Amino acid sequence: MNEQAVGIDVSKKKLDVCVADGDKIKTKAIKNTSAGHVELDQWLLKRELSANTPIVLEATGPYSEAVAIALSDAGWAVSVVNPARITGFAQSELSRNKTDKADAKLLAKFAQRADLDIWQPPSIAVRELRARVDRLQALMDMRQQELNRIEALDQGTPSSVKSMVEEHVAWLDKQIARIQSDIDDHIDGHPELRQDAELMRSIPGVGPRASAQFLAYIGDVRRFKSAKALAAFIGVTPKQKQSGTSINGRTTISRAGHTAARKSLYMPGMVAKRHNPVIIAMAKRLEQRGLAPKAIVGASMRKLVHLIYGVIKSGQPFRAEIPMAGLEIQEGI
Template identity: 75%
Template sequence: MNEQAVGIDVSKKKLDICVAIGNKFKSKVFANSPGGHEALNTWLQQRDIPVDTPVVLEATGPYSEAVAIFLADLGWSISVVNPSRISGYAQSELSRNKTDKADARLIACFAQRARLESWSPPSLAVRELRALVDRLQALIDMRQQELNRLEALSQTSTSSVEKMMKEHVDWLNDQIKKIQSDIDDHIDGSPELKNDADLMQSIPGIGRRASSQMLAYIGDVRRFKNAKALAAFIGVTPRQRQSGSSINKRSAMSRTGHVAARKSLYMPGLVAKHHSPVVVAMAVRLQTRGLSPKAIFGASMRKLVHLIYGVIKSGIPFNAEIAMNRLDLQEGI
């Protein structure tokens, strides 16, 4: 148990801070901006809070990452935890209040009692890649929205709006090609990214799009102690639901993890399920055990995660013969 801890409840515009020292608490609010981050650091230092004091915040995407990177760069001991852990802790404490101040205090109490893992900020190369990947996805989403509108418009009379929408789709196509080229150039220009991307793409089902997404969202997979830890972080581990003699449901994907990384594995999972000898062999084995197609697909995604971890951790490109020999040793779903 930690005597001192700092909890940060993050929102778009502000940071609610709670410093817990034993059973005493001190709260403060700062702007979620570079100036606010500076003020937060100064405020903690003025209260003689040691830099090795656990500072915990929930993983809330770009809103939490900016302050986490700032504090980590200054040497603070940062832990970025899955919001589900905080939610589970709140339920165990029978927490009734739901305010930003109360949430910060809850996170601080959680930080005092929980087993925490230190968080390391992504490298500058990974941060830039993530910005490019997010921009690419935003453009792809916009293009799909316009195509949907065009399809709906085609059911009515032709108008000048249709011409404008087609021009917009053409512009989006050009921008998508440009951003994809920028992503490829960025990866090629970074030895750390290039090596890992090549290793990932040696796995059947993993192309340049999926490898760039995984690198952007996960960073260096070597920071995970094993493949199971990486699969749990992404949220593709199975969740069993059994209790007594009345509840015995099929296992399902936990989905408690990094949503964007999990989505990036959807198409590779489909491809691998039909074209990767290792994944096909696993799927056949699971089918004979009576698993549903949905469960088999989830297992295919999880197998890809294990393969990604294996090639990057070993530094050796995918080898189907080695993977097939190890398949029987892997745990089933």
């Protein structure tokens, strides 16, 4: 058990921090900004904590990763934990309160007791890739909004506004093409990214955009001990509701993990279900077992994660005959 530990509950605008020293508790609320991250580092130093004091945050996407990077760069021992582990710990503690301050205290208690892995921050190359991928997604969202406006304008009285929106769409098309090219050049300019991207693209269903998104959100998959651990981090592991003979709910994916990475796998999962021989075979087996279509898509996403982990870990491109051998064991969501 760690005598000293830190828990940080992360939200968009603030960080609720709890330092536990034995049974003693010290809390503070700090803005979740770059300046706030510097303030947090200084505040922790004043608590006279050792550099290896565990600091635990839940994996909540960009809001938690920014502060995790700042603390890791400052030399602290940061662990970014799947929310499902914290939920399970809260249930074991019979935790009733649900406030930011109470959550920070719960995270600190978890950090005192749990066996933790030190989080490895993404490389500078991955951080830059993520910024470009996020910008591409923002531009594509804007383009879709403008296309929706054009459709709405077509239903009403003719207006000059339509031509203005069309001009904006044309500008967005140029910006999207430009940043897509920038993303390709960035990956090609970094050998470690280029190699992993090429291995991923050897898998039917994973194209240039999907591979860029996956690398941007996950980074180096080799840091995970297994494909199962990677799938749990993303949130595509099975979630079953079954108890005795009275409860037998549908199996779904857990969704307790990295939301952006999970979303980036949805369309590749759909495509792979039609074009990847390994996933086609798995989907047919699941259909015969009566699994719902959505559950089969979830299974396809999970299988893709296993395939991605396999090709990158082995350094060998996708070959259908290799994963087919393990299909009997690994099929399912």
